[in-house]
Amino acid sequence: MLKINDLFVSVEEKEILKGVSLEVNKGEVHAIMGPNGSGKSTLANVIAGKDGYEVTSGEIIYEGKDLLDMDPEERAREGVFLAFQYPVEIPGVSNATFLKTALNEIRKYRGEAELDSREFLQYMREKMKLIGIDESMLSRSVNQGFSGGEKKRNEIFQLQMLQPKLAVLDETDSGLDIDALKIVANGVNTFRSADNAVIVVTHYQRLLNYIIPDFVHVLVDGKIARSGGKELALELEEKGYEWVKEGEAV
Amino acid sequence: MENIIEKYLTQFRESTESLNGNSVSGIHKLRTNAIEKFHELGFPTTKNEDWKYTNVSVLNNFHFRKSPVQNLDKSLAEKYKIPGLDAELIVIVNGIFSHELSEISSQPDGVVIGSLKSAENDLLNAHLGKYSEINNGFTALNTALAGDGVLIYVPDNTVLKKTVHIIYLSGDDNLNALVQPRNLIIAGENSRLNIIETYHSIYGNETLLNSVTEIKCGRNSGVKLYRLQSENNQTFHINLTEAHLEEACNYSHYSVTLGGRLVRNDTNIVLDAENSTGNLYGLYLTEENQHVDNHTLIDHRKPHCQSNELYKGILSGKSHGVFNGKVFVRKDAQKTNAYQSNKAILLSDDAKIDTKPQLEIFADDVKCSHGAAIGQLDEQALFYLRSRGIDEANARKILLRAFANDVFEKIEDEVIHNWLNEIVTERLK
Numbered sequence: 001m002l003k004i005n006d007l008f009v010s011v012e013e014k015e016i017l018k019g020v021s022l023e024v025n026k027g028e029v030h031a032i033m034g035p036n037g038s039g040k041s042t043l044a045n046v047i048a049g050k051d052g053y054e055v056t057s058g059e060i061i062y063e064g065k066d067l068l069d070m071d072p073e074e075r076a077r078e079g080v081f082l083a084f085q086y087p088v089e090i091p092g093v094s095n096a097t098f099l100k101t102a103l104n105e106i107r108k109y110r111g112e113a114e115l116d117s118r119e120f121l122q123y124m125r126e127k128m129k130l131i132g133i134d135e136s137m138l139s140r141s142v143n144q145g146f147s148g149g150e151k152k153r154n155e156i157f158q159l160q161m162l163q164p165k166l167a168v169l170d171e172t173d174s175g176l177d178i179d180a181l182k183i184v185a186n187g188v189n190t191f192r193s194a195d196n197a198v199i200v201v202t203h204y205q206r207l208l209n210y211i212i213p214d215f216v217h218v219l220v221d222g223k224i225a226r227s228g229g230k231e232l233a234l235e236l237e238e239k240g241y242e243w244v245k246e247g248e249a250v
Numbered sequence: 251m252e253n254i255i256e257k258y259l260t261q262f263r264e265s266t267e268s269l270n271g272n273s274v275s276g277i278h279k280l281r282t283n284a285i286e287k288f289h290e291l292g293f294p295t296t297k298n299e300d301w302k303y304t305n306v307s308v309l310n311n312f313h314f315r316k317s318p319v320q321n322l323d324k325s326l327a328e329k330y331k332i333p334g335l336d337a338e339l340i341v342i343v344n345g346i347f348s349h350e351l352s353e354i355s356s357q358p359d360g361v362v363i364g365s366l367k368s369a370e371n372d373l374l375n376a377h378l379g380k381y382s383e384i385n386n387g388f389t390a391l392n393t394a395l396a397g398d399g400v401l402i403y404v405p406d407n408t409v410l411k412k413t414v415h416i417i418y419l420s421g422d423d424n425l426n427a428l429v430q431p432r433n434l435i436i437a438g439e440n441s442r443l444n445i446i447e448t449y450h451s452i453y454g455n456e457t458l459l460n461s462v463t464e465i466k467c468g469r470n471s472g473v474k475l476y477r478l479q480s481e482n483n484q485t486f487h488i489n490l491t492e493a494h495l496e497e498a499c500n501y502s503h504y505s506v507t508l509g510g511r512l513v514r515n516d517t518n519i520v521l522d523a524e525n526s527t528g529n530l531y532g533l534y535l536t537e538e539n540q541h542v543d544n545h546t547l548i549d550h551r552k553p554h555c556q557s558n559e560l561y562k563g564i565l566s567g568k569s570h571g572v573f574n575g576k577v578f579v580r581k582d583a584q585k586t587n588a589y590q591s592n593k594a595i596l597l598s599d600d601a602k603i604d605t606k607p608q609l610e611i612f613a614d615d616v617k618c619s620h621g622a623a624i625g626q627l628d629e630q631a632l633f634y635l636r637s638r639g640i641d642e643a644n645a646r647k648i649l650l651r652a653f654a655n656d657v658f659e660k661i662e663d664e665v666i667h668n669w670l671n672e673i674v675t676e677r678l679k
């Protein structure tokens with residue numbers, strides 16, 4: 001589904017990613033872990049198409065197409081979804097209007113019929129129940145006045161609504177208490193299927209107790225220093241990132 | 251320059267016979283004083299502090315004059331009607347009340363919805379020119395030369411059920427039209443009145459529309475005035491709307507400016523007695539070479555009054571916006587609450603705004619605040635929307651509409667709200 005080949009990315013002339021390669025197949029969950037400043041969020045943002053990141057070499061192939069050649073909206077319509085580390089507040093745009101517009105643009109692109117207000121509401125209510133979102137949130141402006149936890153929960157709600165093929169979760173666990181963490185994890189787990197894939201970007205192992213990854217990669221200083229199975233996350237938790245860095249130096 | 255002024259003086263001499271009010275009436279005196287004042291003042295220059303950012307010298311390039319009465323097809327006004335709005339319809343063609351195109355239902359005793367020209371002299375003598383001070387050449391010229399306009403008189407304890415919709419159609423194919431409507435709106439004690447004015451162009455020649463509207467709100471009255479300026483890029487639109495509020499009134503003014511090459515709105519509210527509220531809400535969208543200047547004045551003269559002011563602008567191209575918001579809180583006006591906010595988004599490097607909040611407070615027990623913010627479209631929000639599959643153009647539109655939202659929220663009338671929303675959203679494309 002996703003193939004990242006020897007990717008180099010700079011931000012304001014500073015090299016952040018220094019040759020990342022990663023392959024993600026349908027049905028897989030990959031965790032990308034790493035210390036602060038290792039380039040985890042850069043990788044997530046480059047996949048989503050955010051401005052300000054210069055790909056100096058390498059490529060990202062998504063479903064056989066050149067992902068870097070697409071606008072952010074095109075990527076979204078093709079099934080790429082980023083759950084933001086810092087979801088943006090948009091005063092004056094209601095959650096419901098925002099989601100209906102987004103969902104129908106994506107459906108249109110896929111050649112599916114747009115949902116009318118009634119159908120949309122019905123579909124939305126199903127998903128709201130799943131994520132434990134209160135109906136009052138929908139008439140509120142996007143993320144405005146939401147707590148940190150509500151914002152993250154709203155990201156997963158959007159994931160459920162839009163049903164992408166590839167979901168990238170950028171530090172979705174940060175700022176969540178244990179109850180919220182379980183709800184968010186449950187939202188991701190019910191999304192998981194043999195037809196889609198998830199990349200979980202996280203600093204801590206704790207989210208991975210609930211979203212069990214198939215593969216764990218450790219990003220250090222812009223490179224994947226180590227890859228392994230889910231047990232690698234536990235080992236990291238125990239030994240710390242210094243352990244990987246030392247290992248790399250040897 | 252002298253030459254140009256002389257042309258208007260000549261128009262005055264030629265028209266005195268045809269204007270209402272014979273030569274002995276008070277109105278005639280008002281007009282004579284006004285033309286003298288115009289002779290003295292001329293059009294303002296940028297040396298005048300109130301006109302510092304709005305250069306009207308371009309007006310000297312044209313010989314604006316009264317347009318002969320035109321017989322317009324009824325269908326022309328039809329397309330400017332507001333769908334679903336149950337309204338008394340007044341159509342003003344080049345400043346002159348059109349009895350053919352207007353549609354006014356029969357009114358309860360004492361209510362007057364009609365032409366200023368055919369108004370009773372007693373009423374005019376009592377009110378005309380009493381609320382708008384002549385402090386620049388435009389007001390002087392209007393007072394001297396206005397041939398007609400709208401008179402609305404709502405007696406005490408009367409609620410006007412329908413909104414009054416005034417459609418202004420301006421422009422002349424054969425000359426540079428001088429369009430000078432003069433309106434007088436009197437709301438009696440405990441009365442209720444809603445008015446919407448919409449301004450449109452019917453021909454492409456340069457046109458000077460110079461209008462003055464005086465509003466008197468009687469004790470405990472409620473008046474709402476909506477204005478939509480939607481003229482073409484050949485129109486110079488100068489307007490003064492001044493409302494005087496008696497005790498316990500509620501006056502709200504909503505202004506949406508979309509068209510015109512040069513627009514200057516002077517919008518004044520005088521809180522002349524206790525416990526009244528004045529609201530001023532404005533939205534302006536400018537593009538290309540448009541120039542839009544909103545000058546507001548809220549004059550708190552008496553205690554326990556409240557004013558709310560919110561203006562928002564979206565500027566693109568090489569357009570230029572001006573916001574000057576004066577709030578006076580006089581020595582007597584204790585316990586005043588006055589809030590002012592103006593925000594603008596600049597969509598291009600060449601768009602420009604001059605903004606000047608101006609609070610002058612002489613009372614010591616008041617709550618006043620003002621804020622101004624100028625920015626660009628929020629790039630983070632734009633990316634957020636796009637990352638969910640919404641294309642860039644649509645995402646921009648959504649964000650700009652959202653920026654304007656807190657002005658729309660103030661429009662309680664559902665039909666007018668939805669109608670304006672549609673027009674503004676269309677323009678955001």
